[in-house]
Amino acid sequence: MGCDAVCLGEFDFAKGTAMRVLTVAAHPDDETLGAGGTMAWHTSRGDEVWVCILTDGVTSRHDRVALQEECARRACETLGVTKVVFVGLPDQRLDAIRMLNVITPIEECVRELQPDVVLTHFGGDVNEDHRIVARATMVATRPVAGSSVSRVCSFEVPSSTDWAPPIPGSVFAPNLYVDISETLETKLTAMKAYADTYHSEVRPYPHPRSVEALTAYAQRHGVASGLLAAEPFMLLRESARHGMRGLSGVDGA
Numbered sequence: 213m214g215c216d217a218v219c220l221g222e223f224d225f226a227k228g229t230a231m232r233v234l235t236v237a238a239h240p241d242d243e244t245l246g247a248g249g250t251m252a253w254h255t256s257r258g259d260e261v262w263v264c265i266l267t268d269g270v271t272s273r274h275d276r277v278a279l280q281e282e283c284a285r286r287a288c289e290t291l292g293v294t295k296v297v298f299v300g301l302p303d304q305r306l307d308a309i310r311m312l313n314v315i316t317p318i319e320e321c322v323r324e325l326q327p328d329v330v331l332t333h334f335g336g337d338v339n340e341d342h343r344i345v346a347r348a349t350m351v352a353t354r355p356v357a358g359s360s361v362s363r364v365c366s367f368e369v370p371s372s373t374d375w376a377p378p379i380p381g382s383v384f385a386p387n388l389y390v391d392i393s394e395t396l397e398t399k400l401t402a403m404k405a406y407a408d409t410y411h412s413e414v415r416p417y418p419h420p421r422s423v424e425a426l427t428a429y430a431q432r433h434g435v436a437s438g439l440l441a442a443e444p445f446m447l448l449r450e451s452a453r454h455g456m457r458g459l460s461g462v463d464g465a
């Protein structure tokens with residue numbers, strides 16, 4: 213069993229045990245948009261996946277927080293996620309909050325789950341909440357002695373990531389692709405749960421958050437990596453505790 217590209221899950225093959233994956237998102241829907249196919253792949257093979265969502269995602273527009281959370285739960289349930297943590301910070305206002313209040317809930321998830329891999333936003337996204345969550349996650353996963361975290365990656369959120377201006381630090385340049393050819397349909401099903409929010413997060417094509425566009429993104433990144441469908445990541449930090457084992461083809465995984 214193996215991937216044509218370097219694959220998040222290859223880590224697990226090297227260790228021979230189930231992995232733990234933590235996805236840290238600013239808003240309900242970011243987790244599915246950015247890493248839904250990857251999370252579904254992990255849960256399908258018995259890995260434990262948690263999602264931590266920092267803001268309510270709606271109070272800059274309306275007050276239907278409970279409905280938004282219900283849709284997020286349904287989406288994550290479709291993906292096989294074990295636990296969803298809703299931190300409940302105010303949407304689009306993380307820049308008015310002390311950084312420690314953003315970092316601490318992420319640290320608590322890391323302490324409790326002891327994840328091998330942490331997935332979060334790209335620090336150059338056009339959305340300020342995304343950028344703050346990306347910075348907070350790097351602090352919460354700092355490589356202190358005894359940390360469980362081997363790998364930290366940023367994901368792409370169709371719309372926010374590709375609407376960023378082409379200036380240094382804002383260009384998403386993936387160097388890690390996860391094969392989601394077997395889980396793309398699950399990702400799209402999960403995303404459809406967000407069509408039931410008060411203001412649907414799923415938009416008509418050609419909006420980047422349409423089902424058709426998400427399919428096109430997956431195919432485009434697949435084309436870039438020799439796969440039928442892929443989710444792209446930027447590897448931000450890796451502590452290779454198993455030498456170069458874990459890389460595709462190196463240890464015969």
Ligand SMILES: [Zn+2]
Nearest residue numbers: 238239242339
């Ligand atoms: Zn977002």
